[in-house]
Amino acid sequence: MSYLSELRSVWGSSPLISVGVSVLIQDEAGRILLQRRGDDGLWGVVGGGLEPGESFVDAAHRELREETGLTCPDLAPLPLEEALVSGPEFYHRYPNGHEIYLVGMRTHGTLPAAALAHAAPDDSGETLELRWFALDDLPPLSSNINRANMNVLRLRAGLPALPLFHFPEAPPHDDHLARLRAAVGPRPLFAPGASVLVEDGRGRLLLLRHARTGQWVLPGGKLHPGESFEACARRELAEETGGHAGQLTPVQLLQGPEFRYKDTSGPWDSVGVLYRAEGVTGEITLPEGEITGARWWAADEVAGADLLGLYTRRAVEAWREGQTTPASHASLRP
Structure with missing residues (x-):
């Protein structure tokens, strides 16, 4: 089956x-x-x-x-x-x-x-x-x-696009994956989502301290039904940092058997799209109970950070390898 x-x-x-x-x-x-x-x-x-x-x-x-x-x-x-x-x-x-x-x-x-x-x-x-x-x-x-x-x-091929069939509006956001987990129990489930690379004016990367583990993560989270990867990235950036991106560019898809992780509810197979943010504005505002701190990390010091899971480590590696890629920096205010 x-x-x-x-x-x-x-x-x-x-x-x-x-x-x-x-x-x-x-x-x-x-x-x-x-x-x-x-x-x-x-x-x-x-x-x-x-x-x-x-x-x-x-x-x-x-x-x-x-x-x-x-x-x-x-x-x-x-x-x-x-x-x-x-x-x-x-x-x-x-x-x-x-x-x-x-x-x-x-x-x-x-x-x-x-x-x-x-x-x-x-x-x-x-x-x-x-x-x-x-x-x-x-x-x-x-x-x-x-x-x-x-x-x-x-x-x-230089041909015009075909029109799409009518489709319904996406349903209101809810705890879809949590409800699915409760229904099916502790079997592997897919967890599609997105995360965001945000740099400041000195080329440092923004990481957030996860409340449950105390480890460092990128802004990001799981998709809701009908939500696009980019919309998820924008929503999570706003919810977890208060920032708003002018542009988001996908730079890597992190998926495969090595990205399975477990939490208290069971195993999840991560399907994550990593975005590079440009033109981020706003004032850093952390969600109470979920994120306990925020810090800008230079490329030569982030290797010493206690990063949460293989997904975060691979994403940060991708950022370090792309240091020469021009990007407009964030003006997020602390």
């Missing part, structure tokens, strides 16, 4: 955050490989949900094998700004009534057109047909995720 199926057995059809991967395969003529889906009879790219402990790239290779029987040696993530999937437009209601908000990433690879002659989808019924399509001659597509996937490639 898949991860989502296990959750559905407890959660029912109500909205869930579904962490998944899209597999965009093109042939030598630039045509895209699409599958006619077994659930609605419409067309879409290969892809599906991650299993706990699985990386996006591993999931992409698995989904490609299951849904086509093919392998793609050069399958890799798209550049980050094209790869990320999140936001209210990625709401989907399946024919069986199950509702999801998709978050995740896009991968891309190439295969010769002749490879399709060797396709052998598994017997799950998920793939009814496979075919190559020109980007300017697409069949009826299933859901906004597939229209958005095509738009990434169409814009690259």
